[in-house]
Amino acid sequence: MNLNDIPEKNPLSMQLDLSKFSGEQFSLATEEEKQQQDVMSESTTFFKDGMRKLFKNPLAVMSIILLAVILATIIFAPLVVPYRYEEILSVEGKRDKGAKNLAPFTYSELEQRYIEKGGERFPHIFGTDEQCRDYFIRVVYGTRISLFIGFFASIIVLIIGMLYGSISGYMGGRVDLIMMRIVDIIYSLPDMLMIILLSVVLQEVLQFKSGTLLAKLGTNMVSLFIVFGLLYWVGMARLIRGQILSIKENEYILAARSIGAKPGRIIRKHILPNCLSVIIISTALQIPSAIFTESFLSFVGIGVKAPMPSLGSLANSAREGLQSYPYKLVFPAIVICLIVLSLNLLGDGLRDAFDPKLKR
Amino acid sequence: MTKYIIKRILLAVLTVFVICAITFFLMHAVPGGPFNREKALSEATIAALNARYNLDKPEGQQFILYLKNLLHGDFGVSLKNGREIKAIIGESFPISAKLGIFAMIVALFLGTVFGSTAALMRNKLPDRIIVFLSTLFTAVPSFILATLLLLVFCIQLKLIPVWDANSHSYLLPVIALSAYPMAYITRLSKTSMLDALSQDYIRTARAKGVSKFKMIFKHALRNSLIPVITYAGPQIAYIITGSMVIETIFTIGGLGSKFVSAITNRDYTMIMATTIFLASLMVIANLICDLLYKLVDPRIKYD
Amino acid sequence: MTAMSERLLSVQDLHTSFFTDAGEVQAVNGVSFDLDPGEILGIVGESGSGKSVTAYSIMQILADTGRITGGRVLFKGQDLSRWSEKQMLNFRGKSCSIIFQDPMTSLNPVFTIGAQLREAVVLHTERRGREADERVKELLELVGINEPEKRMKQYPFEHSGGMRQRVMIAMALACEPDILIADEPTTALDVTIQAQILELIQSLQKKMGMAVILVTHDLGVIADMCDNIIVMYGGRICERGNAREIFYNPKHEYTKGLLRSIPMVSNMKKKLVPISGTPINMLNLPQGCAFCPRCDAAMKICLTQKPEELVINQDHRAACWMNVKNAYEEATGA
Numbered sequence: 003m004n005l006n007d008i009p010e011k012n013p014l015s016m017q018l019d020l021s022k023f024s025g026e027q028f029s030l031a032t033e034e035e036k037q038q039q040d041v042m043s044e045s046t047t048f049f050k051d052g053m054r055k056l057f058k059n060p061l062a063v064m065s066i067i068l069l070a071v072i073l074a075t076i077i078f079a080p081l082v083v084p085y086r087y088e089e090i091l092s093v094e095g096k097r098d099k100g101a102k103n104l105a106p107f108t109y110s111e112l113e114q115r116y117i118e119k120g121g122e123r124f125p126h127i128f129g130t131d132e133q134c135r136d137y138f139i140r141v142v143y144g145t146r147i148s149l150f151i152g153f154f155a156s157i158i159v160l161i162i163g164m165l166y167g168s169i170s171g172y173m174g175g176r177v178d179l180i181m182m183r184i185v186d187i188i189y190s191l192p193d194m195l196m197i198i199l200l201s202v203v204l205q206e207v208l209q210f211k212s213g214t215l216l217a218k219l220g221t222n223m224v225s226l227f228i229v230f231g232l233l234y235w236v237g238m239a240r241l242i243r244g245q246i247l248s249i250k251e252n253e254y255i256l257a258a259r260s261i262g263a264k265p266g267r268i269i270r271k272h273i274l275p276n277c278l279s280v281i282i283i284s285t286a287l288q289i290p291s292a293i294f295t296e297s298f299l300s301f302v303g304i305g306v307k308a309p310m311p312s313l314g315s316l317a318n319s320a321r322e323g324l325q326s327y328p329y330k331l332v333f334p335a336i337v338i339c340l341i342v343l344s345l346n347l348l349g350d351g352l353r354d355a356f357d358p359k360l361k362r
Numbered sequence: 363m364t365k366y367i368i369k370r371i372l373l374a375v376l377t378v379f380v381i382c383a384i385t386f387f388l389m390h391a392v393p394g395g396p397f398n399r400e401k402a403l404s405e406a407t408i409a410a411l412n413a414r415y416n417l418d419k420p421e422g423q424q425f426i427l428y429l430k431n432l433l434h435g436d437f438g439v440s441l442k443n444g445r446e447i448k449a450i451i452g453e454s455f456p457i458s459a460k461l462g463i464f465a466m467i468v469a470l471f472l473g474t475v476f477g478s479t480a481a482l483m484r485n486k487l488p489d490r491i492i493v494f495l496s497t498l499f500t501a502v503p504s505f506i507l508a509t510l511l512l513l514v515f516c517i518q519l520k521l522i523p524v525w526d527a528n529s530h531s532y533l534l535p536v537i538a539l540s541a542y543p544m545a546y547i548t549r550l551s552k553t554s555m556l557d558a559l560s561q562d563y564i565r566t567a568r569a570k571g572v573s574k575f576k577m578i579f580k581h582a583l584r585n586s587l588i589p590v591i592t593y594a595g596p597q598i599a600y601i602i603t604g605s606m607v608i609e610t611i612f613t614i615g616g617l618g619s620k621f622v623s624a625i626t627n628r629d630y631t632m633i634m635a636t637t638i639f640l641a642s643l644m645v646i647a648n649l650i651c652d653l654l655y656k657l658v659d660p661r662i663k664y665d
Numbered sequence: 666m667t668a669m670s671e672r673l674l675s676v677q678d679l680h681t682s683f684f685t686d687a688g689e690v691q692a693v694n695g696v697s698f699d700l701d702p703g704e705i706l707g708i709v710g711e712s713g714s715g716k717s718v719t720a721y722s723i724m725q726i727l728a729d730t731g732r733i734t735g736g737r738v739l740f741k742g743q744d745l746s747r748w749s750e751k752q753m754l755n756f757r758g759k760s761c762s763i764i765f766q767d768p769m770t771s772l773n774p775v776f777t778i779g780a781q782l783r784e785a786v787v788l789h790t791e792r793r794g795r796e797a798d799e800r801v802k803e804l805l806e807l808v809g810i811n812e813p814e815k816r817m818k819q820y821p822f823e824h825s826g827g828m829r830q831r832v833m834i835a836m837a838l839a840c841e842p843d844i845l846i847a848d849e850p851t852t853a854l855d856v857t858i859q860a861q862i863l864e865l866i867q868s869l870q871k872k873m874g875m876a877v878i879l880v881t882h883d884l885g886v887i888a889d890m891c892d893n894i895i896v897m898y899g900g901r902i903c904e905r906g907n908a909r910e911i912f913y914n915p916k917h918e919y920t921k922g923l924l925r926s927i928p929m930v931s932n933m934k935k936k937l938v939p940i941s942g943t944p945i946n947m948l949n950l951p952q953g954c955a956f957c958p959r960c961d962a963a964m965k966i967c968l969t970q971k972p973e974e975l976v977i978n979q980d981h982r983a984a985c986w987m988n989v990k991n992a993y994e995e996a997t998g999a
Contacts, residue, residue: 571758
């Protein structure tokens with residue numbers, strides 16, 4: 003690195019025209035002046051940052067809107083539509099046999115005559131099914147049930163998985179080893195087959211008090227919940243345990259313990275918030291899985307008990323007579339797809355926004 | 363290494379045993395025993411069945427005898443038509459196996475190809491299309507897809523013949539069965555390829571003067587396959603249960619559709635035997651995947 | 666100047682930026698320096714000063730979002746930034762190699778060490794098969810790994826950080842490059858291992874005679890090894906000179922701050938004087954001197970005008986208004 007074109011003595015005065023400067027420029031700058039120069043990026047909390055990222059994601063926003071619309075519909079529709087899901091349509095007290103398999107927005111002969119006479123009849127937005135029931139309200143109730151099943155199953159998985167995973171992870175050592183061995187075995191059990199088995203058996207064995215929600219749902223759904231409670235939580239347990247193990251080694255836990263914080267407090271204040279994002283994402287993706295399981299069971303014939311509709315059972319019974327009445331399959335199918343799609347996209351969006359491990 | 367293999371095999375055997383136990387005791391929890399459902403059976407037949415299946419003995423002993431029979435290949439007799447279940451499985455399983463293997467290969471191969479392509483052409487048109495389609499197909503239940511395919515291609519367009527004794531077209535069933543796993547594997551391999559490409563060792567390879575092509579197909583690909591293999595096991599389970607749906611809709615006489623009718627008909631012996639058979643398949647498949655995984659990723663701890 | 670075409674490497678007014686979602690990060694803003702054969706150059710700076718990016722720009726291994734936005738990089742007189750990918754493939758690993766900071770993640774976990782070294786050999790030399798393996802063994806011995814036959818068949822995860830870094834060095838030297846870039850080679854290692862690795866690099870340089878660019882934030886690492894030193898901050902060069910000048914006669918406030926903050930065993934009684942403030946945000950570079958907000962001696966002129974690099978003496982240049990102030994006061998007799 004030779005700079006041999008500049009002479010040694012008094013180099014700066016040769017390089018610059020010092021007359022261009024004034025003494026004022028060389029006075030000290032104040033702290034405020036320096037701070038103005040220093041533009042640091044905004045600091046935000048993890049939560050705020052994540053929410054901001056989430057709302058920038060158009061697919062995630064669309065999913066949230068779509069889910070909100072669906073939720074609003076299923077809450078308010080029964081207030082607007084005068085039919086009940088199990089109600090066989092009747093006009094002026096008489097069973098309307100002609101109201102079978104009506105296309106959307108059409109009326110049966112009896113109903114038409116009634117309207118001509120001056121009566122009011124709420125339109126059958128989705129038509130009717132083979133048992134002369136309004137299809138729209140059945141789809142709405144089916145959605146309610148499917149979402150309820152999905153949600154409830156996820157909660158079961160969440161609670162059991164979290165408890166098991168936290169205990170296993172926090173205890174460590176022998177306890178952890180044994181608990182994880184059990185998880186390994188449960189993990190290899192074929193869930194679907196177990197559900198089927200259990201449903202077949204429970205049907206004969208269980209009798210619910212008629213009129214209760216459980217009775218209306220039927221023993222098959224109970225077996226679904228039981229199996230979810232017995233088998234599906236293992237994924238969540240592993241996740242939580244993994245989180246706890248990695249956090250346990252973390253230095254700030256050591257710091258907290260060294261100042262005397264009790265284990266319960268440590269779990270609450272340090273471990274849970276870190277697991278939160280994992281929990282939310284996992285739950286969001288669990289609901290579609292439950293809905294699929296439920297529709298599979300309906301397919302095999304051990305789904306929700308009639309006349310209670312579920313999206314899966316509606317789609318399934320629509321398979322007969324598909325050529326003549328395609329709409330009966332289309333409506334529940336679209337609703338299933340929309341719900342599952344939005345939950346999947348939302349889950350993806352949440353993961354992109356909140357998972358700190360994701361490299362950008 | 364061998365210690366690991368032995369451990370895994372033992373675990374698999376234990377799992378199959380647990381499955382047999384659960385299945386057996388559940389079936390026998392049905393009040394009145396599994397055989398009294400069938401009203402058409404005469405007293406004498408019932409007595410004969412009871413004798414054959416040792417129903418007069420205590421349950422624990424029954425279970426052991428059942429296991430013994432299983433190990434000899436005696437799966438029992440179907441309640442519906444009296445045939446040896448072993449024979450039923452023997453003739454219907456090969457069809458299901460063919461369907462399942464085709465679907466698995468298609469899903470794995472195409473899934474990896476699509477996923478890697480999407481990763482390499484990130485944010486360009488191929489990526490967007492692939493992401494759209496794969497997201498869509500993870501949201502469609504297989505029975506809906508199968509029904510639609512059947513309706514459009516077989517019945518309305520009459521392009522592909524419906525399955526019967528003479529014409530075996532695997533095309534549509536394989537598409538319907540592989541759609542979900544393929545979509546899932548596509549998304550998975552895209553993520554894992556992107557992850558692999560962002561690793562430091564890729565930068566090292568580049569600094570060494572490795573060409574971009576080699577960097578992707580030699581250095582990144584193998585690492586990106588690791589998560590895909592992890593999920594191959596559960597995908598096999600999906601294909602087994604999915605085949606029940608597909609076979610029923612396409613009227614394919616495979617083991618899956620036989621299982622579905624057994625459930626509908628409350629053919630308990632058939633349900634029991636098929637459950638154990640299919641479950642054992644899943645356990646073996648998982649075992650193979652675990653061992654394969656170890657082959658690909660040398661870092662896995664031996665225990 | 667005839668000197669130009671003889672320069673092994675000549676970086677001229679290099680500008681490199683990353684185009685991210687958050688905006689353009691100007692990582693390197695007008696960096697120029699030359700490298701002679703066999704010269705050991707140290708580039709010192711904090712995280713975010715642009716030193717690593719400068720090295721990556723030379724080798725053109727920037728991330729997808731990065732691009733050279735201005736200037737030239739001349740290798741033996743030819744402009745690298747204009748080369749095709751094919752030409753670059755021939756350059757990387759052969760004429761110029763780099764070793765990275767984190768040996769734990771820089772090696773591919775699914776290939777054996779032997780396989781990865783063999784790849785380096787096969788890519789750029791004519792050796793194949795057994796010849797290549799012989800070379801691999803040679804290289805492992807060169808970097809001080811004994812039982813090379815056994816090690817070759819092992820995977821990276823079976824080795825410690827220090828060992829892995831030695832493998833990285835072996836890989837970089839496989840084809841006897843003209844330039845070796847070491848990007849924070851010891852930062853991720855234990856202190857005792859650090860010394861070993863540095864010694865290794867030094868002895869290999871003496872043996873093989875390649876030029877070395879040592880990029881680090883640790884002045885202690887630079888002290889013994891380097892002929893010349895460049896100090897960078899905010900993507901620009903603050904000061905440059907030979908090692909002696911920089912350590913004993915610093916002429917930039919940042920360099921002075923760095924030197925003050927080194928804990929020195931001989932001076933245990935003195936309080937550590939860290940540089941206040943946090944590293945600069947490269948998304949929004951200030952108008953004046955990049956170091957101004959953290960500089961204790963900042964002046965009004967520093968706020969608005971970027972200082973030029975001025976010659977202090979034959980082996981020393983600095984870009985700091987303090988030097989101009991001193992000259993001014995000397996001239997006006999203030």
